[in-house]
Amino acid sequence: MSDRLAAGDTAPDFTLTSDTEEQVSLADLRGKKVILYFYPAAMTPGCTKQACDFSESLDSLRGAGYEVLGVSKDKPAKLAKFRERDALTLTLLSDEDLAVHRAYGAFGTKKLYGKEVEGVIRSTFVIDEDGAVELAQYNVKATGHVAKLRRDLGLDS
Numbered sequence: 001m002s003d004r005l006a007a008g009d010t011a012p013d014f015t016l017t018s019d020t021e022e023q024v025s026l027a028d029l030r031g032k033k034v035i036l037y038f039y040p041a042a043m044t045p046g047c048t049k050q051a052c053d054f055s056e057s058l059d060s061l062r063g064a065g066y067e068v069l070g071v072s073k074d075k076p077a078k079l080a081k082f083r084e085r086d087a088l089t090l091t092l093l094s095d096e097d098l099a100v101h102r103a104y105g106a107f108g109t110k111k112l113y114g115k116e117v118e119g120v121i122r123s124t125f126v127i128d129e130d131g132a133v134e135l136a137q138y139n140v141k142a143t144g145h146v147a148k149l150r151r152d153l154g155l156d157s
Contacts, residue, residue, distance in 0.1 A: 004105035005136045011036075011127040012103035016071065016093040019079035024069065024093055026131065033134075034127040035061065035068045035149070038106035039142070040120040042074045042082035042092070046142030050122075051082070053146035055089045064155055066126075071095050071106075073120065105138070124149060 005011070011034075015025040026034065037054070039047040054061075054068050061068055068090045072079070079092040098120075101107035106123040109116055122142065126135035126149075135152065 004138060005125065005133050007133055007135060009133045009136075011125065011131050011133050012100070013131070014095075014100045014103070016095055016100060017076050018094070019076055019083050019092040021076055024091060026127070029067055030131060031129050033064075033066045033129060035066050035124065036071065036104075036127060037069070037122075037124040037140075038071045038101055038104065038120060039122055040072065042072055042078050043085065046122075047072070048082075048086055050142040050145055051088050051090070051092075052086055055087070057146050057150065058089050060155070061150075064153070066153075067091075069093055071100060073098055073101070110139070126153065 011026060013026050015023050018024050039050055041047055051070055058068055070090055071093045073096055074094060075096060076094045079094055083092060095101055098107050101120060106121050108121060110119055110121050121138055122140050124137045124140055125133055128134045
């Protein structure tokens, strides 16, 4: 498993393909605050709930200066279907080889139904305007996570 990131660490840079086949680079977002979240799989119940919660909160998050990016190992075409099916408004990124997941410590050993397995660790990172990790949260819950994150950031829920 990769080392986990903590507040103050430099966020690993990346360029990934979005659900609209565009290249999105963290470096291109310097000057903005970024909420980067990793989820196991598009179109599954928990991941859908989390993505919908972020979409519903997107206008207010952007109003507070945050851009939101969701990352999974799904192919861009599946992400496009996910966006369309659930009317998602945030940017979804494809990390098929899990390199970015590993760089952020969002892939590794986790417990699933009491057993240790290798997989995606549902994680969220808040990255400041200079590219430093402001907040690193691992093993987050899909349901209620956005409301908790808003509280952690001092935003109204």
